[in-house]
Amino acid sequence: MNATGIPLKEPEISAVAGDTEQLERAYIDASTRVPVLMFYTSAIAWLILGTLLAGFVSWKLHSPDLLSDISFLTWGRVRPAHMNVMVYGWASMAGMGTAIWLMARLCRTVLRFPLLLVAGACFWNLGVLLGVGGILLGDSTGYQWLEFPGYAAIILFVAYTLVASWAVLMFRYRRGDQIYITQWYLLGAFLWFPWLYAAGQLMLFVVPVQGVLQSAVGWWYANNLLFLWFGAIALGTAYYMIPKVIGRPVYSYHLATIGFWSYALFSSWTGMQRLIDGPFPAWMITASIAATILTMIPVATVGLNHHMTMQGYFPLMRYSPTLRFTVFGAMSYTVFSVVGVLISLRSVARYVSFTQASIAYSHLGLYAFFTMVIFGSMYYIVPRLVGREWRYASLIKLHFWASAYGVGLMTLMLLAGGFLQGADMQNPTLAFNVSIETALPYLRGRSLAGILLTVSHFIFAYHFGLMLLGLGRTSTVPTFLNPVEAEASGGH
Amino acid sequence: MKGLVPLFLGIFGTFAFSWLGLTVVPNWQIGHLNPQSDEEGTDIYPQPQSGMFERGARVYAANGCIYCHSQQVRADYAADDIERKWGNRRSAPRDYIFEQTVFLGKMRMGQDIANIGARAPAEQASPSPAGAAAPATSPSRGTSPAVSPTSQGRAPTAASPAPKQTPSPSPAAQPGSPAPAASPAAPGGSPAASPASESFSCSATRLAGTGRFSRSTGRIAGGVSGFAWAKRCDESCSSWSSCGGITGSGSNSKCESCCFTKPGSWCAMASSNRWRATDVLRGVASCASLFAAQHQHRFEHAVLSFPL
Numbered sequence: 001m002n003a004t005g006i007p008l009k010e011p012e013i014s015a016v017a018g019d020t021e022q023l024e025r026a027y028i029d030a031s032t033r034v035p036v037l038m039f040y041t042s043a044i045a046w047l048i049l050g051t052l053l054a055g056f057v058s059w060k061l062h063s064p065d066l067l068s069d070i071s072f073l074t075w076g077r078v079r080p081a082h083m084n085v086m087v088y089g090w091a092s093m094a095g096m097g098t099a100i101w102l103m104a105r106l107c108r109t110v111l112r113f114p115l116l117l118v119a120g121a122c123f124w125n126l127g128v129l130l131g132v133g134g135i136l137l138g139d140s141t142g143y144q145w146l147e148f149p150g151y152a153a154i155i156l157f158v159a160y161t162l163v164a165s166w167a168v169l170m171f172r173y174r175r176g177d178q179i180y181i182t183q184w185y186l187l188g189a190f191l192w193f194p195w196l197y198a199a200g201q202l203m204l205f206v207v208p209v210q211g212v213l214q215s216a217v218g219w220w221y222a223n224n225l226l227f228l229w230f231g232a233i234a235l236g237t238a239y240y241m242i243p244k245v246i247g248r249p250v251y252s253y254h255l256a257t258i259g260f261w262s263y264a265l266f267s268s269w270t271g272m273q274r275l276i277d278g279p280f281p282a283w284m285i286t287a288s289i290a291a292t293i294l295t296m297i298p299v300a301t302v303g304l305n306h307h308m309t310m311q312g313y314f315p316l317m318r319y320s321p322t323l324r325f326t327v328f329g330a331m332s333y334t335v336f337s338v339v340g341v342l343i344s345l346r347s348v349a350r351y352v353s354f355t356q357a358s359i360a361y362s363h364l365g366l367y368a369f370f371t372m373v374i375f376g377s378m379y380y381i382v383p384r385l386v387g388r389e390w391r392y393a394s395l396i397k398l399h400f401w402a403s404a405y406g407v408g409l410m411t412l413m414l415l416a417g418g419f420l421q422g423a424d425m426q427n428p429t430l431a432f433n434v435s436i437e438t439a440l441p442y443l444r445g446r447s448l449a450g451i452l453l454t455v456s457h458f459i460f461a462y463h464f465g466l467m468l469l470g471l472g473r474t475s476t477v478p479t480f481l482n483p484v485e486a487e488a489s490g491g492h
Numbered sequence: 493m494k495g496l497v498p499l500f501l502g503i504f505g506t507f508a509f510s511w512l513g514l515t516v517v518p519n520w521q522i523g524h525l526n527p528q529s530d531e532e533g534t535d536i537y538p539q540p541q542s543g544m545f546e547r548g549a550r551v552y553a554a555n556g557c558i559y560c561h562s563q564q565v566r567a568d569y570a571a572d573d574i575e576r577k578w579g580n581r582r583s584a585p586r587d588y589i590f591e592q593t594v595f596l597g598k599m600r601m602g603q604d605i606a607n608i609g610a611r612a613p614a615e616q617a618s619p620s621p622a623g624a625a626a627p628a629t630s631p632s633r634g635t636s637p638a639v640s641p642t643s644q645g646r647a648p649t650a651a652s653p654a655p656k657q658t659p660s661p662s663p664a665a666q667p668g669s670p671a672p673a674a675s676p677a678a679p680g681g682s683p684a685a686s687p688a689s690e691s692f693s694c695s696a697t698r699l700a701g702t703g704r705f706s707r708s709t710g711r712i713a714g715g716v717s718g719f720a721w722a723k724r725c726d727e728s729c730s731s732w733s734s735c736g737g738i739t740g741s742g743s744n745s746k747c748e749s750c751c752f753t754k755p756g757s758w759c760a761m762a763s764s765n766r767w768r769a770t771d772v773l774r775g776v777a778s779c780a781s782l783f784a785a786q787h788q789h790r791f792e793h794a795v796l797s798f799p800l
Contacts, residue, residue, distance in 0.1 A: 061601075076556025142553025142593045179499065188503045195507060203515060210523045211588035213515070215596040220514045228507070261502060268510035277570040278596060279583040284518055350571050354562055354600040425600065428575040432603050439601075 024108070029384040031110040032101050035117035037385055039097030040378060041468065042125050044461050046089025051457045053082035058447045062440055072136040080147045081135045087145065087225070088156065089128045091366060091374075093121070095233040096163060098377040099186050101385075102240055103167060106183050107174035116166040123159030127152050143214070145222035146200055153201055160197065164190050181256045185236030188264060192228040196221060212279050220271030226365050227267035234329060234373040235263070235302060241326045241377055242309055246316055251308035259301035266294040273340070274358065276349040292344040299337040306330050319480040321396045325376030328404060332368035339364055339415070351426055356439055356446075357418025360411045367453075368407045375403070375460070382464065383479075388472025390479040395463045397481055402456030410449035417442025522585045540590050549593050562597030563606040578604040 060066050060075045067073045104111045111117075131152030134140070139149040148156065167190045200221035203209050209217060243250050250256060269291030272284045310327065317324045339361055343352050352358070379396065383389050390396060417439040424435035466472060473479065529536045552558070565579035573579060583606055588594050597604075 074555065076559055077554075079559050080556055138554035140553055140556065142549070142558060142595060144558065144598065177495075179496065184499060187499065191500075191503050192507055195511070199511060199515070203519075208592070209515075209519050210525065211591065212585045212594055212596065213519055213523050214594045216518055217515050220510075224510070261506070264503065264506035265509070268507055269514065271510075271514055274598060275596065277566040278564050279585050279587065281518065281521060281585075284514065287513065346570070354598065356599075358598055426572050428572045432576065436601060 025105070026384075028104050028108070028110050029101075031114070032104045033385045035111065035114050035121065036097045036101045036381065037468070038118060038121045039093050039100065040382065040464070042121060043090050043094035043097060044464055046085050046093065046128065047457055048461050050082055050085035050090050051454050053078055053085060055447070055450050055454055057082050058443070058450045062443050062447065071138070077136050077138065077140070080140055080144075081132050083145070084135060084147055085128070085132055086366065088124075088131065088148070091230055091370060093124060094374045094378070095189075095230060095370070096124075098237055098374055098381065099167075099189065099233050100163075101377075101381050102182055102237065103170050103186060106180050106186075106240070107170050109170070109173045109175055111170070112173060113166055113169055116162045116169075120159045120162035120166070123155055123162065127155035127159055130155060141205070143204055143218045145225060146204060146218060150205060153197075153205075157194075157197060157201070160194060164194055180240075181250065181253070181260065182236040182240040184260050185232045185239065188260075189229055189232040189236070192224070192232070196224050196228065215275060215278070216272060216280060216284065219274040223271040223274065224268055226362070227270065228264070230366060230370040231263075231267065231333075234370040235333070237373050237377045238306065238326050238330045238333075241322055241373075241380060242306055242330070245320050245323045245326075245380070246310065246313040248309060248313065251305050251311075255301045255305040259298045259305060262294070262301070263298035266291045266298065270295065270340070270344075273344040274353075276344065276346060276353055289344045289346070292341055295337050296341065299334050303330070303334050318482050319484050321390070321393075321400070321479070321481055322376045322380040324400055324481065325372050325379060328400075329369050329371075329373030329376060332364060332372060332407075336361070336364040336369045351422035352418050353422075354425070355418035355422040356414045356442070357422070360414035360418060363407065363414070364411055368411065372403065372407075375399070378464075382467050383472065386467050386470065386472060388467055388470060389475045389477070390463060391466050391472050392463065393479050393481050395459050396479065399456050399460045399463070400481075402452045402459065406449045406452030406456060408449075409452065410446050413442045413445040413449060417446070525586050525589050527589070528586065538587060538590055549591065549595075552595060553593055558595045558597050559599055560601040561595075562600055562604045563594075564596045565604060565606050573604060576604075579607045 056066075056073075057075065057079045060078070071077070100111070100117060127148070131148030134149040134152055135147050140147040141149060146153075167186075171187070200217060203217045204214055208214065239250065239256070270288050272280065272288035273292045276285055276289070278285070306327075314327075317327055342348055343357055343361060379390065420442070421435045421439040424430050424438050425432070527536050527538055564583045565581070566573045567582035568574045570582075574581070587606075
């Protein structure tokens with residue numbers, strides 16, 4: 001494959017060919033309507049629930065008396081419920097929605113076997129519902145990121161099998177020989193996830209490994225879920241959306257190749273970075289630290305690639321909501337990885353492991369990076385599914401700024417609070433409680449950031465609801481964030 | 493990328509590499525450890541857990557204790573865990589070989605509790621500056637059916653199976669402790685000798701916990717929110733007489749006053765007040781139903797051997 005063959009360039013060269021392609025695309029988009037909207041709608045419903053739970057969790061951390069008489073509203077249960085709603089309800093479903101749409105587009109064929117996807121979405125929702133209910137009722141397994149009890153995990157796996165088999169089938173029906181970069185990432189994600197999930201379940205519940213290895217498997221799973229599932233979907237999406245919106249091919253295929261393979265190779269080894277100085281053979285942890293440092297290679301190549309693609313087109317972020325969210329997410333990928341390297345260094349980990357800083361790291365990955373990219377893709381995809389344009393540019397702007405400031409503030413608060421908390425914890429002359437009290441103001445700040453994020457999610461859900469009800473604008477021109485001056489467009 | 497086959501092979505290959513490297517090889521290396529014994533072959537460590545231990549682990553998992561507490565002590569060159577007296581030595585893989593679910597933990601909004609069973613009584617003797625000492629874990633030396641006492645002297649102290657009715661000073665009374673916001677003092681309506689808020693500890697094998705029970709509000713105070721639940725025993729109801737808690741069944745629990753009357757109902761320590769999870773959990777841990785007992789001899793035992 002070479003750069004000239006990228007099917008992303010705007011088909012303006014030949015008007016006739018362009019028209020057919022436009023038609024074909026519209027046709028493909030229409031065929032993805034029901035399944036993708038199903039995934040999106042469920043995802044946004046989970047997002048709202050997860051946001052409310054998050055606010056509750058955050059608030060209880062500094063006001064623990066809040067509703068603590070009710071067992072299923074105690075902090076220790078709501079916190080995993082929040083995390084699982086976000087990971088499996090929101091992020092996975094939204095990511096799958098986007099991935100499905102991208103698959104259909106890039107295979108250049110109408111979506112076949114939609115029933116597989118519809119059934120998959122239903123089962124997935126059922127699985128998450130049962131899992132979260134189980135956690136709240138005290139059925140949690142006790143492994144972080146894998147809290148769902150067995151009955152929910154099986155349903156999730158069935159749902160996933162449906163979606164993955166759909167992806168493989170679609171791939172067989174694809175037209176053209178080209179496999180675009182996005183498809184590498186998506187195929188990777190679709191194939192990695194089942195192995196990952198099955199390995200995690202098998203090694204923890206079916207044939208449990210002994211002792212501390214459970215934690216090793218658990219964090220290997222969690223980090224790989226973050227990188228190889230969410231990260232891969234988000235990077236693939238960014239590789240599609242950025243060139244698409246600005247109407248320009250990706251800067252370098254070679255860079256993209258290096259980026260993809262180094263990403264797959266190194267990020268899959270980072271799991272033990274969360275267990276620094278734990279009771280493990282030192283080589284495991286050292287290998288993960290080294291792998292984390294080596295993830296700077298994909299970060300640099302992917303970042304450079306996106307940057308060079310965007311070169312000269314950055315002003316378009318003023319207009320295109322998709323571009324603005326996606327570029328924010330792509331930049332956050334760099335920040336996320338740099339923070340990951342920093343907190344993995346043994347000298348730093350001494351202070352920050354066991355503190356709020358690790359929460360900041362997860363939020364950087366799952367929110368600032370993944371969720372922002374997915375928001376961007378939704379702003380692109382949803383109008384093509386419902387045949388309407390987003391109704392209010394102001395709401396999109398509000399959504400963006402509330403999300404961006406919210407997650408930025410949250411990260412800063414948690415990182416700063418975490419560092420101070422860790423510094424106090426590493427000072428044995430201070431009582432342990434001092435370290436908690438040190439973190440307290442920062443946790444309040446985090447709640448403030450949570451309010452911003454809550455506002456942004458409600459705005460987005462409302463806007464999405466309007467689109468779903470067919471109340472978007474009827475227009476051939478997409479909704480731009482700011483009035484477009486002459487020929488500045490391209491966000492499309 | 494030339495075609496589909498290299499792509500597939502690469503996707504599988506990279507992942508298989510990581511799977512083998514981070515889970516399969518370590519499993520081969522440290523996944524089949526056995527207990528150790530000293531030269532005479534008498535002092536075996538670690539020892540298999542009792543059934544109560546597993547129940548405690550389920551309680552721990554169900555209520556998300558892991559989101560605030562770690563159970564691993566880092567080496568002295570890596571961190572100050574040992575200086576904080578969270579353990580004599582760093583944790584080693586062998587310590588955990590009998591745990592069905594391992595709760596290493598990633599967060600310390602509460603203290604590390606890897607060796608809590610051994611630590612709690614010692615700390616009570618000299619209250620920590622922050623007043624964080626467990627209020628009612630006064631060790632009564634007894635033999636434990638659930639715990640096989642080791643030869644080490646301190647081992648069985650915290651894991652007393654004997655139900656304790658000894659009310660001891662509330663944490664609120666200790667200097668530096670935050671005011672018990674959740675349990676405002678009742679105006680003298682308390683039947684007990686203690687003031688409106690009564691502290692208690694349950695260390696029968698079925699449940700565990702320590703905290704304060706406010707007669708006026710009917711609320712339990714003593715830690716952060718989130719709690720240890722355990723099924724109460726039906727046979728020794730009397731042993732709960734000084735125990736306040738939340739009763740009910742399953743999730744539909746509600747707060748009740750002191751004594752539990754219905755056998756088989758659920759009993760729990762609740763929480764509420766500020767950052768005293770440590771108080772409650774220390775009490776919780778000092779009961780045999782949780783990990784405490786096992787962690788004591790883990791702690792006493794300095795034999796350490798694992799490949800680095």
